[in-house]
Amino acid sequence: MTVLYLDTSSPYFYAAVYQDGKILGEKNEFLAKEMSSEALPKLKELLEEVKLLPDQVDRIMIVNGPGSFTGIRVGMTIAKVYAWALKKEILPVSALTAMALSTDQNLVLPIIDARRGFVYGALYQKGKVLLPDGHYQLDKFLMEAKQYGTYTIVSNDSFPSLKTIPYHPNYLKIIETFLEEKPITVHFVNPEYLKRTEAEEKKFNANY
Amino acid sequence: MKDVYILGIESSCDETSISIVKNGEEVLATVVSSQIEVHKNYGGVVPEIASREHIKNITFVLEECFKQANLTIEKIDAIAIAYGPGLIGSLLIGLEAAKTLAYLYQKPLIPVHHIAGHIYANNLVKPLTFPLLALVVSGGHTELIFMKDHFCFEKLGATLDDAVGECYDKVARVIGLPYPGGPEIDRLSKEGEAVYLLPHPLDDESYNFSFSGLKSAVINLNHQYEQKGKTINQADLAASFQKVVIETLVKKTKRAIEKTGCKQLIIAGGVSANQSLRKAMLQLGEEMKIEVSIPPLSFCTDNGAMIAAAGYFAYKLGKRADLYLNSKSQEELN
Numbered sequence: 001m002t003v004l005y006l007d008t009s010s011p012y013f014y015a016a017v018y019q020d021g022k023i024l025g026e027k028n029e030f031l032a033k034e035m036s037s038e039a040l041p042k043l044k045e046l047l048e049e050v051k052l053l054p055d056q057v058d059r060i061m062i063v064n065g066p067g068s069f070t071g072i073r074v075g076m077t078i079a080k081v082y083a084w085a086l087k088k089e090i091l092p093v094s095a096l097t098a099m100a101l102s103t104d105q106n107l108v109l110p111i112i113d114a115r116r117g118f119v120y121g122a123l124y125q126k127g128k129v130l131l132p133d134g135h136y137q138l139d140k141f142l143m144e145a146k147q148y149g150t151y152t153i154v155s156n157d158s159f160p161s162l163k164t165i166p167y168h169p170n171y172l173k174i175i176e177t178f179l180e181e182k183p184i185t186v187h188f189v190n191p192e193y194l195k196r197t198e199a200e201e202k203k204f205n206a207n208y
Numbered sequence: 209m210k211d212v213y214i215l216g217i218e219s220s221c222d223e224t225s226i227s228i229v230k231n232g233e234e235v236l237a238t239v240v241s242s243q244i245e246v247h248k249n250y251g252g253v254v255p256e257i258a259s260r261e262h263i264k265n266i267t268f269v270l271e272e273c274f275k276q277a278n279l280t281i282e283k284i285d286a287i288a289i290a291y292g293p294g295l296i297g298s299l300l301i302g303l304e305a306a307k308t309l310a311y312l313y314q315k316p317l318i319p320v321h322h323i324a325g326h327i328y329a330n331n332l333v334k335p336l337t338f339p340l341l342a343l344v345v346s347g348g349h350t351e352l353i354f355m356k357d358h359f360c361f362e363k364l365g366a367t368l369d370d371a372v373g374e375c376y377d378k379v380a381r382v383i384g385l386p387y388p389g390g391p392e393i394d395r396l397s398k399e400g401e402a403v404y405l406l407p408h409p410l411d412d413e414s415y416n417f418s419f420s421g422l423k424s425a426v427i428n429l430n431h432q433y434e435q436k437g438k439t440i441n442q443a444d445l446a447a448s449f450q451k452v453v454i455e456t457l458v459k460k461t462k463r464a465i466e467k468t469g470c471k472q473l474i475i476a477g478g479v480s481a482n483q484s485l486r487k488a489m490l491q492l493g494e495e496m497k498i499e500v501s502i503p504p505l506s507f508c509t510d511n512g513a514m515i516a517a518a519g520y521f522a523y524k525l526g527k528r529a530d531l532y533l534n535s536k537s538q539e540e541l542n
Contacts, residue, residue: 036300037534040307044531054312069256070297073263077304084267085281085312187267197256203249 004057008075009067009095016171017050025050064092065192066120072191089183096133100124102170105152113157135195215284216516219302220294222253224265227512228277232520237276238513241265259297286316288519292536299535318519319529323541326476328518329503337472346477347373352415358521361541365415373479375419393446394482400443402451454488472499481508
């Protein structure tokens with residue numbers, strides 16, 4: 001099976017092409033504000049480097065959040081339209097799961113800065129979920145995680161008070177984890193923001 | 209001559225719309241997924257919610273459009289995209305979709321300015337006749353544009369503050385009408401008399417507009433009544449407000465017609481759905497003896513067909529974008 005993996009949920013553009021047990025090529029670039037302009041050209045470059053045509057991909061794995069709302073949507077629009085147009089399989093992957101899978105330690109706590117003292121985070125033990133993907137208040141979240149033992153924090157964001165190790169995707173491991181997973185109908189592959197919009201939040205608070 | 213099929217994608221605000229147009233004039237399919245019902249709950253468009261809706265809709269709209277047109281993507285000659293101006297998060301969904309299709313099928317990518325789209329919506333009804341004057345009135349724009357030829361845009365004037373549609377929405381909210389306010393005020397004003405005195409804003413020799421003062425005047429008037437414990441007559445207020453808006457638009461448009469000697473007057477943008485404005489502009493056309501073109505209601509609001517129509521002429525003129533094209537929240541028409 002040939003898999004195209006794409007993650008634009010952070011300031012980094014992460015993409016890889018997998019074929020029959022091997023990573024044929026990958027791209028890891030800091031695009032930040034240039035994501036909307038450059039994500040597609042980078043994807044094109046990657047496929048050209050591994051000498052594949054878009055139609056030779058069987059399955060697209062797309063990171064559907066959490067992370068930058070705009071970033072998530074850039075990659076997901078590309079992935080959804082790609083899968084729809086060329087009738088390819090598509091499967092969403094959590095950014096936090098990808099981060100945990102890429103770290104070898106026993107207890108892994110991937111976190112993404114969600115500002116104002118909040119993070120998107122989860123706690124994994126060897127790929128098993130102990131605390132599910134969520135939008136957490138950082139201090140409370142760390143206290144809760146502590147009960148499970150000593151964890152390693154993975155993050156590409158800066159948390160001055162915390163000891164973190166940087167995230168670099170282990171593409172082979174992430175892709176092989178989801179190789180047997182059933183794909184989803186393209187229309188229903190959508191972002192997982194893990195957070196309501198401010199307008200929805202206000203309305204929700206006003207109602208209850 | 210070979211027929212040219214353009215796919216037009218529009219997602220500037222709260223409508224995900226995709227169309228296929230033949231030769232810039234014949235609509236083969238047009239699909240609009242409107243989010244009005246969602247944003248109604250908030251009294252206006254919430255940008256982040258709009259973006260979230262666009263990405264949910266995009267492949268549904270694409271699929272429905274190709275089904276209606278009974279065409280395959282291979283048959284399309286070029287992909288036209290409204291790249292700006294608009295809400296950046298919304299624009300990006302259409303942009304990435306357009307770039308992806310252009311890449312996968314190696315089709316030319318045509319960047320179309322949103323306002324150019326509104327003007328070219330008229331080409332779906334009758335051919336544009338140059339020189340022409342376009343009055344663009346919507347929730348985001350109020351502009352008078354002169355065109356000597358295809359894609360030669362000369363801005364004569366524009367609003368210095370609120371767009372006319374924005375002003376309608378805000379006034380509607382103040383007098384307790386639901387969103388979107390334009391159609392509501394238009395409907396209500398027919399039941400009232402323009403008895404309240406409101407200022408004519410920026411009543412000068414320029415071609416610019418200003419609506420924030422008018423908006424404040426309406427809000428203040430309403431407030432004065434509330435303080436006295438009286439209720440203002442909504443219909444009369446709507447009629448008074450609308451009268452000033454239309455008189456202002458007509459007056460400046462008339463002067464622009466006199467100055468430019470244009471042959472055709474085009475009314476474009478969401479507010480051109482306003483019945484009283486349509487009537488006033490058709491009257492002005494008769495008086496000035498020039499042709500007035502107003503797109504049918506379905507093409508007044510944002511839609512992919514207008515982007516495809518403009519895209520056809522841009523395509524003919526050789527306008528192309530590469531895959532690095534980005535969306536622009538603000539962009540001058542040129």
